[in-house]
Amino acid sequence: MSVMLSASGLSRRFGGIQAVSNMGLEVATGSITGLIGPNGAGKSTLFNLLSGVIRPQAGKVLYKGQDVTRLAPYKRARLGMIRTFQLSREFGRLTVLENLMLSPQQQLGEQLFPLFSKSRAVAQADDVVYERALEVMEIAALTDLRDKYAADLSGGQKKLLELARTLMIDCDLILLDEPGAGVNPALMGTLMDMIRRLNTDYGKTFLIVEHDMDLIGKLCDPVVVMTEGSFLSAGPFDDIREDPRVIEAYLGGVLLD
Template sequence: MSALLEATDMWQSFGGVQAVRGMSLEVSRGTITGLIGPNGAGKSTLFNLLSGVIRPDAGQVSFKEQDITRLAPWRRARLGLIRTFQLAREFQRMTVLENLMFAPQLQLGENFWPIFLRPGAVCAQEAEVYRRACEVMEIATLTNLRDDYAGDLSGGQKKLLELARTLMIDCDLILLDEPGAGVNPALMNTLTDMIWRLNREHGKTFLIVEHDMDMIAQLCDPVVVMTQGSLLTKGGFDDLRRDPAVIEAYLGSVANG
């Protein structure tokens, strides 16, 4: 499988703290790649480097064989690289449907002149966005909540909405930052199934940071393990869970509380 995203020799420090140290990562097209490690391993900082939230002290990020190291997050999004956040960032006083319809970029109705000069095109595009939003709500099992305010949703429902919003954008790679955080067990199964379906049926590639090892085991292959800002190892989850270095660095610490 070809590499969709590559990070090479990434370095990032904050004051005297070296958060990422020579980290390299590759995400192959069509995979659900997991990124795990203990607290403080540098996972969140690496995610911010990949998505453009911060710029690295050194290193390179390539997406679709294009150097995006210095591109702003919105430019990366237009290339097809989207991320979610651990804390959902919905528009709380907008409905589920409105949140989805607001997501697509470069809508004609967002500009002044097309409303007057191209009203037919504006209406046609809005109708297509509405059709797509209804389709996405079905995929995310949110149809019965379409008219509810996003701020009134549960934590798990907000995660489903945030993931659904990424589907309103023409994207190839979705970076998920702890999608399982704060999600109850019933909705966790729905969320896991949605990610699996988006990968298998809709061709979306994922990079997932997650502490829930059950989710990682169900979804991710390969799995990348970070510790102290660097790559520890990578491979299939079944192999990693028996790796003494991984047990010591992460899985063992989780098991011990």
């Protein structure tokens, strides 16, 4: 399989703390790759380095073979690399439908001049975005909530909305930061089904950082393990959970289950 995202030698220090040290990983095209590790392992910092939220002090990030190490997050997004956050960042005063319609980048109606000189083209483009939003709401099981304000959604519904917003963008790689956090069991199955569908039916590649080992075990192959800011191991989840080094990293021998 081809490699969609790769990192090598990534390092980042904050004051006297070495958050990430000489870290590397690969995300194969079409995979759902998991990233795990004990608290303080450096997963969140690595995610920020991969997505461009912060820059590494050493190392390189390649997306589809292109060096994006110093690109801003919005420039990586335009290349097709999208990232979500542990705490959903929806527009609370907009409805579910409006949140989705706002998501596509560089819409014609965002510019002042076309609003007057190309009003018909702007209206046609808006119609296309609207129809796409209806399709995405159906995929994400959000149709019944289309007119509900995002601020009034439950934690799980906000996660579905955030994931749905990535579908409104022309992207190939989605970095998910703890998608299961704050999601109740009733919606967890819906969330996992949506990730699988985006992967199998829409060809989206995923890198998921998550503490919920049940979600990782059911969704991800392979799984990458970090500890103390560095790479520890990688492989199928069943192999990872039996790896003595991984078990030791998780607080001295607690078996992952």
